[in-house]
Amino acid sequence: MARLGYSGKTISEACTKAPTLDLVVSAFTWFPWVIGALVAGWWGFVGSLIGQIGVMQLWIFIDESSHRNAIQGPRIVSYLSQRFGWWRNHLGLWITAIALPVFFAIRLAQVFVYPFLIWLLGFPNYKHRDWINVSRQKFEGLVGHDLIWCWYCDWMTGVYALGAEMLRNVESFWCPIRFYYDKKCENCKLDFPDIEGGWVSATGTMEDVVQTLDENMPKDGSWSWFGHPKRGVEKG
Incomplete structure (x- = not known):
């Protein structure tokens, strides 16, 4: 293309980013599953x-034959097959492909569930593309072989990262309380930086929680997790 x-370049570029990419991925994955099931059931x-x-x-085979x-x-x-064995x-x-439906579910939640939080509570509206x-x-x-599987990871990583970003907003909005188990806090702080950057101690009080929410609630702009680098600014 x-x-x-x-025109071809414009369409090609659009197909590499959401929301057009969502249609491309669906056309090559779950669309045929649904059509096949509707036409002939499980078979x-x-x-x-x-x-x-x-x-x-x-x-x-064709792509590799074209790039000898x-x-x-x-x-x-080649390296991984030699290192760990082909099979x-x-x-x-x-x-890893078995996880594909899980990422579809996450993507659907990003598109159809998270917008309600934008509308109701002023959560930031991310540019999915x-x-x-x-x-x-x-x-x-x-x-x-390397390209097709790297495409899978390319798409999957973006879905995971956006989902994690949305979940950070959810956690710091409704549940800004550190976990009782320190090991869990240590394991989760990479994905939820507010654990170390604003959440209330597990030995604190509900008054501390309400005070934390009040101190971090933006007076204007959109809600986002406490440590967001563009807190109160990122919109659109």
Whole structure:
């Protein structure tokens, strides 16, 4: 599409970012599952899944055949297969694919659930395309098997990161209280910095909690977790 002039480049670029990317990902994943199931029940679902896997393997073969120089050089799949064994590496990848419906559920919540918090409580309205996008196709030498799985991680990481950002707002709004177990606080502070940056001690009081909320409640602008670098500013 990028070779079709300005219009082609515009469409191609749009397909790499939400919300158009959501349609592209859906068309290559769960759309066929639903259609297959509606047409032929479980056999239709299984058939669509087998067809998807077959077409993906065919695409990998064609893409790698078109980039012979790249596949003869260093590759992720070659190194990991040599290091851990071919079947362990590939089985591990397919096991991660089982999590795909989980990330679909997270994405649906971002699109259809979180907006209610924006409307009701003034939570920040994020630009999803800044989080949900793919760009690893631009990396030199990443082709075939490595590219298709890196695309999966590219999309999945964005979905996770946006979900975590939204959840940080939720936690600091409704539950700004440190966990009783220090080990959990230590493990979670990377994803929830407010644990160390504003949440009330587990031995505190409800008066402390209300005071913390009052001190951190923005007088204007949107709500966000306490330590957000653009707190009260990021909107749109």
